[in-house]
Amino acid sequence: MPLSDELRDLYQQVILDHSRKPRNYGELPAPCLHAHGDNPSCGDEIDVWVKVDDKGTIEDLKFKGQGCAISQASASMMTQKVKGKTTTQAAAMREDFRRIVMGDGTPANEDALGELMLLEGVQSFPQRVKCAMLAWRAVEQALDGK
Numbered sequence: 001m002p003l004s005d006e007l008r009d010l011y012q013q014v015i016l017d018h019s020r021k022p023r024n025y026g027e028l029p030a031p032c033l034h035a036h037g038d039n040p041s042c043g044d045e046i047d048v049w050v051k052v053d054d055k056g057t058i059e060d061l062k063f064k065g066q067g068c069a070i071s072q073a074s075a076s077m078m079t080q081k082v083k084g085k086t087t088t089q090a091a092a093m094r095e096d097f098r099r100i101v102m103g104d105g106t107p108a109n110e111d112a113l114g115e116l117m118l119l120e121g122v123q124s125f126p127q128r129v130k131c132a133m134l135a136w137r138a139v140e141q142a143l144d145g146k
């Protein structure tokens with residue numbers, strides 16, 4: 001679906017805002033889960049710290065990283081959406097997000113993704129899919145290491 005220039009500008013603004021002022025930026029104190037992800041093809045790096053309570057709810061998560069605007073904005077938006085969700089819900093969101101950035105089917109729950117739907121445009125730039133997925137894969141790794 002073609003976007004109007006206005007919408008495109010808005011999307012750009014939201015993504016730039018997140019990459020310049022990332023939310024939930026920093027480290028969590030131990031004990032917590034941690035993983036590092038990198039995307040050598042673009043030079044993006046992300047570290048995530050995740051704290052899960054005994055009911056499987058993601059109580060808190062933070063990230064630090066460097067790289068392109070897409071990788072950092074995606075990480076920032078992801079932390080806002082995933083915080084407070086269960087690990088099962090987070091996995092469902094990761095799969096939905098993967099679908100929109102790869103243009104691979106329809107997300108099961110678009111509403112849950114919210115602002116993350118703005119990264120849908122990435123599907124036209126296959127090189128950028130890894131950038132957009134980097135933080136999500138790092139969280140997956142951190143949770144698997146539990």
Ligand code: ZN
Nearest residue numbers: 042044068131
């Ligand atoms: Zn990148």
